[in-house]
Amino acid sequence: MTDTTAAVAEAALPPYSGEHTTCAKCRNIGAVTRYRPAAHWRVMTELNGRRRPGPQPERLERECHRCDYQWDEALPADDRADGGLTVDQLAHALDNCTPYRIELHPEIARFMAERLAEMCAVYPVPGHPVWQPEEEPPPAVAPQDPEGPKGPKLTPEQRAGAEAIIAEQQQETDR
Numbered sequence: 001m002t003d004t005t006a007a008v009a010e011a012a013l014p015p016y017s018g019e020h021t022t023c024a025k026c027r028n029i030g031a032v033t034r035y036r037p038a039a040h041w042r043v044m045t046e047l048n049g050r051r052r053p054g055p056q057p058e059r060l061e062r063e064c065h066r067c068d069y070q071w072d073e074a075l076p077a078d079d080r081a082d083g084g085l086t087v088d089q090l091a092h093a094l095d096n097c098t099p100y101r102i103e104l105h106p107e108i109a110r111f112m113a114e115r116l117a118e119m120c121a122v123y124p125v126p127g128h129p130v131w132q133p134e135e136e137p138p139p140a141v142a143p144q145d146p147e148g149p150k151g152p153k154l155t156p157e158q159r160a161g162a163e164a165i166i167a168e169q170q171q172e173t174d175r
């Protein structure tokens, strides 16, 4: 039997945020890093003075220099061990920077992320919602029916007439 719990927990860890990370509690910059091996489900671990049950994935435990707040982070995903975001993480962040509830085309997000990674090193803020596992999207809202309860009820003749007017206007604009 495969233990998928640890794998799921590992996927949920925020990325390693680098040497000059910002504490989510006191906003101080800089934290201690300690390696923690994966823990079996029967092993209790401690974080911020609270005991918590396993399983825990292999991880890096961070501790704020100033207020001792602790949090877990994933091991660096690649050789950018300075904690700068990977291209995939940058693309994810960019996709969450759009001003409207629209998704960036994945190819565009990736292209921008690659250019950005060439120009600068971007570090994640621990605890920011963008690095938390995504929630289920709210149920899609059904498109409004123009003839719904609020709109006037059209007879088939009126409807045909309205469609003819719309088609005429469309021709006007096409010209």
Ligand SMILES: [Zn+2]
Residues within 6 Å of the ligand: 023, 024, 025, 026, 027, 028, 064, 065, 066, 067, 068, 069
């Ligand atoms: Zn702190």
